[in-house]
Amino acid sequence: MPTITQPYQTLLHTCEDGVATITLNRPAQRNALDMVMREELAHAVDAIRRDREVRVVILGGAGGAFCAGGDIGTMDADPSAEHARERMVRLLFTVEALITLDRPVIAKVDGAAYGAGLGLALTADLVLATPRARFCLSFLRLGAIPDCGTLYTLPRIVGLQRAKELAYSAREFNAEEARDMGIVLDILPPERIDAHARQIALAMAGLPAGALSTTKRGLNASLNSDLHTMMELEASGQGVARSSPYHREAVGRFLAKQAPRYQWPRS
Template sequence: MYETILFEKAGGVANVALNRPKKLNAFDGTMHEELYAALDEAANDDEIRCVVLRGEGRGFSAGADLAQIIEGADGDPDLGEYLRGTYSRLVKRMVSMEKPIVASLHGPVYGAGVGISLACDLRVAAESAKFSVAFIKIGLMPDAGVSFFLPRVVGLGRAVEMSMLGDPVEAEEALRTGLVNKVVPDDALAEETAALASRLASMPTAALGKTKLALYASFEGDLDTVLEREAEGQTFCGYTADHKEGVKAFFEKREARFTGR
């Protein structure tokens, strides 16, 4: 079905892999369209309650396929127009998706690959993972949401350093600064990611989705706006079967069995 990604679902989890390993999973136009379509498919499938995003081959992603961009524009591309139809659209879809997305990261995570990883909700990194906001090395500013997410995740000072210098950040340093949530040996990455995804897929999906939207929106709203968003979200969650099951389990002193409904 797809040419540049792999897509499979099992146990409530959609596993999506960037699959251009010979290009270090650099994004071309087809990959943008296919990843967007796969996220739409996952968002609209009630059986899917969590998404895992990873890269095939020796790393997660080198970012944009510059050769294709330049070739497609006869050597002088309008990069802003390119972004509006690709990364900007994709990142907004990821953030607005009311299901958790887990990034499973190994090897190089460079340029726009950093932005895509940050647009995921949780990040598990292998010890081999290496992060570089590399745009400055080709005379560009960060894109793919990096300038939005990075200062919020690691703080303004660290974000300025990473963006202006473009130096690579090793996995352990990424963990220390909050860029990733967990670092594991490379041979344990798949297992650790699967365990986290399985845990999320067994949780109350609607509540996770409303939590995600509220947390992202909190940076852009005043207190009254945030409080009203909480009230609206809680109204929705309060009528779900998962909430009723959670309350019932609480009073019966047992583990809740959430169904995502």
Template sequence: MENQAVITEVENGVAVITLNEPKSLNSLSVEIVEGLTKSLQSIKHDPTVRAVILTGNGKAFCAGGNIKSFSSITSAASGRKYMHETGGFIKDLVQMEKPVIAAVNGYAVGAGFSIAIACDFVIASPHSKFALGFHKVGLVPDLGGLYHLPRMVGMARAKELAFSDRTLSATEAKEYGICLEVVEEEQLLIRAMAMASSFASSPTIAIGLAKGILNRSFESSLEDVLREEGMVQGISFTTEDHKEGVRAFIEKTKPTFTGSYS
């Protein structure tokens, strides 16, 4: 599960995915896209992985698309093909039934910003910077940025960030609701690992089912959510984690969840 551009390490139920082309600020090269796609597809089907951390090596989380490669896009058809080939992993990232934490260690710009906010949580170091910046090269925000951003910050702020060259500091990103926490750089992965480990020891089937409903909640009616809650609760009742939780509650002990069905 490892190549030169993307390194994936799994330990104690947590997968740490590191974008590893620091010289290019982890911009979306073919190698990074292929490595990230392969890693996410493998992880989502791996029952031993119960939480995920996505981060970058060097000064950036991800500096966005590889602008030098854009000159090869000469038609609307080739542009759509490029987007299809580049952004397919976003669905795997969003729909993965496991908590995903973006540990943003520097620049999260353009598509890198979109990738960060596609994760369930964003934790950043104080020196991190967040910007869409697509207008600088005459493009539209992509990789789900126009979907996730207004849900995080509201429509007016989303439009401000999409229409301007506004760059947010880590502190501003936290004030906007983009970052859950800002921690010192040397504590970033430590904090992300602590959070991921907590999730990994939780009833991850129930978490994954809840995540799916929450991801769809803004487009759902109350009736839709109530119906889905009933369906996934029925599934949750069949898990070993439910039985373990009930046992521990009755016996007043700490539960040991395994993320498995009966």
């Protein structure tokens, strides 16, 4: 049975077999981010960062929606720039913590991923979606600017011109278009997405933590780095990775013509 790690008001947070699952749980509001959810999400992500037993994270939403963005109805009426900035900074700490987490994050998007909800999805290393998924960089509709990390993540995924088009138009796009742009990895039926996300997570949870962490850090750093720096990272990281028992076992299996221990699940 999964371990329920914390009794939250707006989240479900469980951990089992090295896989932590965070489910946004305000289905009546399509899991829109109010202040309580922001604080609880920050707490859950911080707990995961400190728990070395967690090897992979799955992020999803309850009730047929991922996240409809910020909860406009619960936003503070204080119009000052200082207050708005402070409110934003607290959420961005959590976004940065997810992007820089040294373990893989899988997002499951069913239904709306609007505004900050799209930003949360883009913190993931892999995004799975159902045919019901709908995405939108909706900020300019409200006279706001893109946030929740999207000014950083989106151009790196879809390219600068497409990111500008999505921001300027504030249009909705579906799972197939999101897959074509590289936002979504796979589209799965709603009844299959949970199981497939967990299959991927369990497969990766069995990998050596050091090699997986270094791979993620290297790929994340590559677009902001130079060739020499990346070659140095590969050399030092490979030295550590090839000294692990996992590597020795994998080589032994290969030489003995045995099936590899690691198998990526098919969608």
